[in-house]
Amino acid sequence: MATSLAVIGLVGRLVVLFALLMTVPLAFALSAHDPAENAFLIAIGVTFGAGALLSVATSRYKRELQPRDGFILVALTWLVLPAFAALPLLLAIPGLSVTDAYFEAMSGFTATGATVLTGLDDLPLSINVWRCFLMWVGGLGIIVLAVAILPLLGVGGAQLFKAEMAGPMKDAKLTPRIAETARGLWVVYFSFSLLCFFAYHWAGMSWEDAFMHMCTTMGLGGFSSHDASFGHWNSPLIEAVAVFFMMLAGVSVAMYFVAWRQRSLRVLWRNVEARAFVVAIVGAIALISVYVWYFGAYDTYAEALRHTMFHVVSVGTTTGYAAQDYGQWPLFASLLMILLGCFATCAGSTGGGIKMVRMLLLLKQSSHELVRIVHPNVVNPVVMGGQVVSPRVLQNVIAYMMMYGATLVGLTMLLLFSDLDVVTAFTAVIACVNNIGPGLGEVGPAVNYGSLNDFQTWVCTFGMLLGRLELLSLLVLFTPQFWRR
Amino acid sequence: MKILILGAGRVGESVAESLVSEQNDITVIDIHPERLAALQDRLDLRGVVGNGIQPSVLREAGADDADMLIACAPLDETNLVACKVAHDVFHIQTRIARVRSPEFGDGTPLMGKEGFAVDEVICPEESLTTYIRKLIQYPEALQVLEFSQGLVSLIAVRAVDGGPMVHHVISDLPQLVPGLPMRIVAIYRRDAMGVDRRVICNGSTRIELGDELFVLAANQHIRPVLDSLHKRSEPVRRVMIAGGGRVGLRLARHIARECNVKIVEADLQRCEYLTTQLPSQALVLRGDSTDEDLLEHEGVQETDLFLALTSDDEDNIMSCLLAKRMGAQRVLALINRRAYADLVQGQGTQIDIAVSPSQTIIGELLAHVRRGDVAAVYSLRRGDAEALEAVARGDEKSSKVVGRRIDEIELPAGAQIGAIVREGPGADLKPAKEVIIPHHDTVIRSGDHVIVFVPRKRMVRQVEKVFQVSATFF
Numbered sequence: 009m010a011t012s013l014a015v016i017g018l019v020g021r022l023v024v025l026f027a028l029l030m031t032v033p034l035a036f037a038l039s040a041h042d043p044a045e046n047a048f049l050i051a052i053g054v055t056f057g058a059g060a061l062l063s064v065a066t067s068r069y070k071r072e073l074q075p076r077d078g079f080i081l082v083a084l085t086w087l088v089l090p091a092f093a094a095l096p097l098l099l100a101i102p103g104l105s106v107t108d109a110y111f112e113a114m115s116g117f118t119a120t121g122a123t124v125l126t127g128l129d130d131l132p133l134s135i136n137v138w139r140c141f142l143m144w145v146g147g148l149g150i151i152v153l154a155v156a157i158l159p160l161l162g163v164g165g166a167q168l169f170k171a172e173m174a175g176p177m178k179d180a181k182l183t184p185r186i187a188e189t190a191r192g193l194w195v196v197y198f199s200f201s202l203l204c205f206f207a208y209h210w211a212g213m214s215w216e217d218a219f220m221h222m223c224t225t226m227g228l229g230g231f232s233s234h235d236a237s238f239g240h241w242n243s244p245l246i247e248a249v250a251v252f253f254m255m256l257a258g259v260s261v262a263m264y265f266v267a268w269r270q271r272s273l274r275v276l277w278r279n280v281e282a283r284a285f286v287v288a289i290v291g292a293i294a295l296i297s298v299y300v301w302y303f304g305a306y307d308t309y310a311e312a313l314r315h316t317m318f319h320v321v322s323v324g325t326t327t328g329y330a331a332q333d334y335g336q337w338p339l340f341a342s343l344l345m346i347l348l349g350c351f352a353t354c355a356g357s358t359g360g361g362i363k364m365v366r367m368l369l370l371l372k373q374s375s376h377e378l379v380r381i382v383h384p385n386v387v388n389p390v391v392m393g394g395q396v397v398s399p400r401v402l403q404n405v406i407a408y409m410m411m412y413g414a415t416l417v418g419l420t421m422l423l424l425f426s427d428l429d430v431v432t433a434f435t436a437v438i439a440c441v442n443n444i445g446p447g448l449g450e451v452g453p454a455v456n457y458g459s460l461n462d463f464q465t466w467v468c469t470f471g472m473l474l475g476r477l478e479l480l481s482l483l484v485l486f487t488p489q490f491w492r493r
Numbered sequence: 494m495k496i497l498i499l500g501a502g503r504v505g506e507s508v509a510e511s512l513v514s515e516q517n518d519i520t521v522i523d524i525h526p527e528r529l530a531a532l533q534d535r536l537d538l539r540g541v542v543g544n545g546i547q548p549s550v551l552r553e554a555g556a557d558d559a560d561m562l563i564a565c566a567p568l569d570e571t572n573l574v575a576c577k578v579a580h581d582v583f584h585i586q587t588r589i590a591r592v593r594s595p596e597f598g599d600g601t602p603l604m605g606k607e608g609f610a611v612d613e614v615i616c617p618e619e620s621l622t623t624y625i626r627k628l629i630q631y632p633e634a635l636q637v638l639e640f641s642q643g644l645v646s647l648i649a650v651r652a653v654d655g656g657p658m659v660h661h662v663i664s665d666l667p668q669l670v671p672g673l674p675m676r677i678v679a680i681y682r683r684d685a686m687g688v689d690r691r692v693i694c695n696g697s698t699r700i701e702l703g704d705e706l707f708v709l710a711a712n713q714h715i716r717p718v719l720d721s722l723h724k725r726s727e728p729v730r731r732v733m734i735a736g737g738g739r740v741g742l743r744l745a746r747h748i749a750r751e752c753n754v755k756i757v758e759a760d761l762q763r764c765e766y767l768t769t770q771l772p773s774q775a776l777v778l779r780g781d782s783t784d785e786d787l788l789e790h791e792g793v794q795e796t797d798l799f800l801a802l803t804s805d806d807e808d809n810i811m812s813c814l815l816a817k818r819m820g821a822q823r824v825l826a827l828i829n830r831r832a833y834a835d836l837v838q839g840q841g842t843q844i845d846i847a848v849s850p851s852q853t854i855i856g857e858l859l860a861h862v863r864r865g866d867v868a869a870v871y872s873l874r875r876g877d878a879e880a881l882e883a884v885a886r887g888d889e890k891s892s893k894v895v896g897r898r899i900d901e902i903e904l905p906a907g908a909q910i911g912a913i914v915r916e917g918p919g920a921d922l923k924p925a926k927e928v929i930i931p932h933h934d935t936v937i938r939s940g941d942h943v944i945v946f947v948p949r950k951r952m953v954r955q956v957e958k959v960f961q962v963s964a965t966f967f
Contacts, residue, residue: 385778385787387764396765 013069015081020062022085022154026092027056032141033096036216037134044132047099055092079484082151086473089150090114093142100135101125107462111469116142117150118476119358121230121328121445122468124458128235133216136233140220146476147227147358148197148261155190192265197358200264201226204253211246225253228359230328230445237453238318238331247318247331258285258325260356280393281354281365288352288364293320296341303338316341324348326360328445335452339431342448346435349444360443360475362412366405368392373402404480411479415441415471422467428460436460440471494518494862495559497585499545499575500566501528503829504591504617507851508563508858511876513538516954517862520554546574548582556583563858565591565615573597573609580610587861589613593739613861620853622743625825628846629732629748629798631715632823633723635705635846638856638871639712640882640944641914645928646712647678647871647880647944648719652704655724664696670721674930675710678909678946679878689874691907691948707873707880709911709944711928726822729797733757733821735782735812736803737767740827740850744800749775755791757782782812785819794820801826806833810844817843834875849875866960868942878948882914885941887962894943894960900933904945904959905952914942 034048093113098104104112108124115122116139128136145153201222208218208225217233224231234240238247259282267275276282293316301312315332322329323345334342351367353359372390380386390397416437423433428450435447436457446453451460457468474482484490494517498505501523509532513519519538522545523529529540543550545566556562562579564572572590579585590611597603597614604611627637636649652659657669663677680692682704689705692698700706700722710718730752734741737758745754745767754775758764759782767777780787782801793799799816801809806828813824825846828834834847852872859870859879866884873880889896893903899910913929915938929935937943943960947953 379776383776383778383791385780385791387758387761387777387779388768389765391769391773394769396769 012080013066015077015084017063017066017069018081019084019088020059020064020066022150023055023059023062023088023092025059025154026089026150027052027059029141029145030055030096030138033134033138036137037132040133042132042134044096044100044134047096048134048138050099051092051095054095058092076490079481079490082477083482083485085151086117086477090117093117093138096138097135100132105462107465108458111457111465112139113142114469114472115445116140116229116231117146118443118472119143119147119224119227119229119326119360120440120443120472120476121224122440122447122451122457122472123231123445124456124460124465126235126456126458128233131233133233136231137216137220139231140223140229140233143227143229143231144201144223145227147229147257148193152190152193155187189262189265192269193261196261196264196268197226200253200256204249207249207253208246211249212241212243213246221250222253224329225250225327226257226358228254228257228325228327228353228357228443230322230326232329236331238329242331244314247314250329251318251321254321254325254327255286255289258289258353258357258359260354261358262356263354281368284368285352285354285364288348289321289324292324292344292348293317296320296344300337300341305337320345320348323444323446324352326353326442326444328439330446330453333452333454335448335454339448343435346438346444346447350438350442360441362409362442365392366408369397369402369405370409373406408478408480411483412441415474415479419467419471423464426461426464426467428464436464436468437471440468441475443472443475494561495555496520496561496563496862497522497551497554497556497559497579499523499562499564499572500591501525501532501540502565502567504565504851504854505563506532507855508565509536509538511855511859511872512862520559522550522554546571546578548578551575551578551583556585559583559585561585561587561589561862563589563591569594569597573611576611577609580606587612589615589858589861591615591617593618595619613857615854615857617850617854618739618743620857621740621827621848621850622747624848624853625740625744625800626747628825629729629752631719632726632729632797633719634715636873637715638880640869640880640912641926641928641942643712644914644926645709645912645944646715647911647946648708648710648715649873650706650708650719650722652700652702652706653723654702656720656722658721659700659702662697662699663694666721670717673710673714673717673721674928675708675714675718676909676911676930677706677708678880678911679707679907679948681705681874694909707946709946710930711912727797731755731792731796732798732800733788733791733793733796733816735799735801735809735816736827737763737777738802738804741800741802742767742770744802745771745775755796757787757791783808783815785815788812788816788819797822799824803827804829806830810837813837813844817845831875852876867957877950878946879950879953880944880946881953881956882942882944883956883960885937885939885943885960888939891962892939892960894937895939895941896936898934898936899931902937902959905947905949905955907948908952908956909946910943911946912944913937914944916940 030052037045037048090110090113094109097112098109111124204226205218205222208221209215220233263276263279267273297313297316300316301309306312318331319334326349349361351362351364353361355363355365369390376388379388419437420433432449432451436451439445439447451457496512496517496519498509498521501521509519509521513536520541521529521532521538522541524544526542533540541554562585564575566572569592576588576590579588588611592614593616599614602608631637634648634650638647658666661669680694681689682692684690708718732752732754734745734756737756741756745756748754749772755778757778757780761779764777764779778791793816799821801812803809809826813826817824823845826844828847828849834849837844837847856871860867866886867881868884869882871880885894887895910931913931915927915929917927945956947956
């Protein structure tokens with residue numbers, strides 16, 4: 009009992025931190041005097057009050073966090089914070105249901121980019137800022153942020169960190185102290201964001217749009233302040249800037265941190281995963297651009313290349329911006345892009361999906377298995393970056409893949425059960441679990457998730473959360489062993 | 494010369510052995526008294542028991558007036574520190590260290606006077622690897638040794654049916670293979686008793702089947718020289734390495750991209766380490782290199798080259814014999830004990846090439862020990878013969894070689910001048926080097942690098958004396 013109360017206390021503090029983050033859109037609201045002023049004031053009040061209450065009420069219960077507490081804390085945080093995040097949306101957008109508001113907040117917080125809202129251009133500025141800002145915070149992770157700036161989590165911080173950061177090999181500490189690592193990650197993230205912000209403005213966005221799209225680009229989320237998304241500008245320059253920064257964000261933030269510490273870019277080039285990421289994206293661009301052009305979606309190859317490049321990078325990095333209705337492309341092209349989004353981004357980036365490193369490990373493991381059949385005496389453990397990958401990690405990856413597959417099938421069946429067509433159901437699940445955003449069919453880039461009924465929306469919401477916490481961190485809560493003393 | 498040798502291991506022992514006969518005062522330092530005792534019994538040297546990085550031990554060994562320290566203890570750190578102490582405390586002129594780690598290369602500031610003060614880094618594994626790589630590059634050769642930064646090579650090759658020069662006398666060669674400058678400096682032929690004898694090598698000597706020939710030629714002519722004496726072998730594609738030790742690993746790393754490499758190692762942990770160090774094309778197999786089932790399953794019958802590189806002589810010999818019997822094209826064994834090497838190599842035995850690890854590095858060391866201007870030395874035929882690259886200095890008055898025709902130079906019987914590397918003004922005024930295969934009337938100039946084959950080790954001093962500049966030079 010004391011344990012769970014201590015965890016709840018921590019959640020309370022995170023909620024307080026979250027209330028502070030809400031002052032960012034509030035500032036926009038105040039400066040623009042837009043209609044969402046009151047909504048944010050109320051939301052901040054409620055959030056701050058609830059957080060303070062929770063932490064004060066449980067302040068007597070303090071103890072070092074156990075590994076299992078970490079999982080509870082992360083799961084609770086990621087369930088509770090979107091609820092508070094949904095408050096301003098509920099208050100400011102008339103007629104928005106609780107389900108849709110929670111979905112929208114979860115989509116932002118997990119940097120998915122699936123939306124139920126239409127008429128984005130008419131929403132108050134501060135609401136759009138909030139949706140986008142959520143992505144920026146959620147992209148790298150709020151607990152990483154908390155570890156970085158608050159001396160709040162003590163020794164157990166490393167555990168939490170692991171539960172929230174993406175990727176199979178999380179034990180390699182970058183610095184002796186976890187807080188320093190977290191701070192380093194945020195400094196890198198913040199610096200790139202600043203660059204991205206100015207680059208967007210330079211390329212022709214207004215300051216507000218530049219800020220919002222910076223948030224959703226760096227978080228690899230994909231929200232936009234316009235219904236037409238990047239089609240609003242139809243500018244090759246802006247798209248080029250977006251492509252550059254999405255690629256940048258698709259590589260592990262930790263790698264940049266290491267490269268910066270060693271003052272050497274060789275770290276990045278020598279990183280197998282980053283290289284595979286770039287190769288996969290570039291390969292897909294080459295293939296799809298020719299395919300789309302051949303089937304006559306565009307008149308010239310240059311045009312086909314421009315649009316393919318933007319969309320392959322956007323969907324492949326799990327961002328999900330759309331400038332064109334790629335749902336109209338041949339199914340092979342659009343489906344390939346979405347499948348690319350399942351694994352292309354690197355572990356430790358803000359992207360979703362299986363992560364490239366898991367894919368590489370699996371590929372190596374499988375090809376090595378084939379070699380073992382031919383040469384029974386061979387010793388060929390999976391080697392990554394000059395080190396033998398322990399069987400423990402490989403088992404974890406294989407288990408992850410099993411659960412990943414089961415999740416996709418299970419959630420798709422649920423959506424089919426609720427009478428959705430198969431393309432919509434399948435791509436919606438893939439787009440949510442991999443935190444991409446738009447799928448195909450009824451949830452394609454030209455339409456959105458608003459057409460889903462409540463049940464379907466909740467399934468998608470759950471899918472996003474599962475994907476962002478990489479299944480295991482969340483599914484472990486559903487095992488009896490976890491709760492048994 | 495007074496020489497201190499640190500470490501009486503395999504390398505230290507063979508270094509001591511080859512230096513002791515050259516009238517040097519040798520003291521060996523080691524922490525194991527029994528090793529020193531064995532060495533003292535066998536060779537005329539002094540042993541000092543102790544840790545060679547301690548100044549007191551070095552002093553006891555006579556470091557105060559020593560001319561050279563050769564540190565070849567098993568650990569890199571011992572050797573590095575010993576050199577530092579030798580330099581800072583005893584001001585020993587020349588300090589040579591055996592360093593295995595590739596991160597302490599020659600010429601880095603770390604090795605300079607302010608650092609570990611090592612004049613020369615020797616690495617037996619590296620020398621062996623270079624040696625074996627040459628054999629992969631030239632599958633017909635028994636040995637290929639480079640002089641003058643690779644301009645000239647000494648090639649050992651066995652005459653085999655199919656080479657146009659076989660069964661002909663040496664004076665016919667210019668007609669048989671026109672335009673191929675080369676010089677046969679020695680021929681060894683196995684007599685009825687099974688002992689290799691050196692055959693007098695002049696214009697009327699006939700090259701017989703199975704002769705082991707030593708030929709000097711410019712580097713770009715290695716290929717045609719081999720073709721003239723040996724039918725062309727298939728290029729080496731499939732290599733099997735028994736033993737994933739330091740040599741095996743280094744070699745595999747170098748050749749993994751051009752050859753199909755299989756490496757057999759018994760220790761599982763070592764196997765895993767190998768996989769992390771090698772490109773993924775190389776196949777690491779766990780097992781015993783003398784296990785015929787394993788060898789058969791992994792296709793030893795198809796391999797072009799089987800290399801036994803474990804640290805165990807007997808294992809190497811047995812696995813080579815096995816591989817050869819099972820159909821490997823060529824087999825090479827690493828053999829430390831000289832008696833074994835003599836036993837197994839040569840015509841009639843199954844092992845094509847026996848390599849002695851210690852012999853491969855002696856050359857590097859000898860170049861430092863020798864007086865006069867000796868740029869490179871190679872020990873051949875397990876230490877019996879030597880090839881050396883001497884620099885002719887001085888003028889006609891002070892030198893016994895400069896300004897003289899080859900046939901005027903008084904070399905001991907059997908010693909042959911096989912090639913000359915001369916610096917001449919090149920095309921765009923860069924000092925280009927020219928390789929001359931000399932005739933009896935070629936005149937040697939000052940600054941020439943003269944490559945001499947010396948058939949008996951005891952003749953080396955005489956050859957060196959010939960090249961020394963007499964006192965009037967100064």
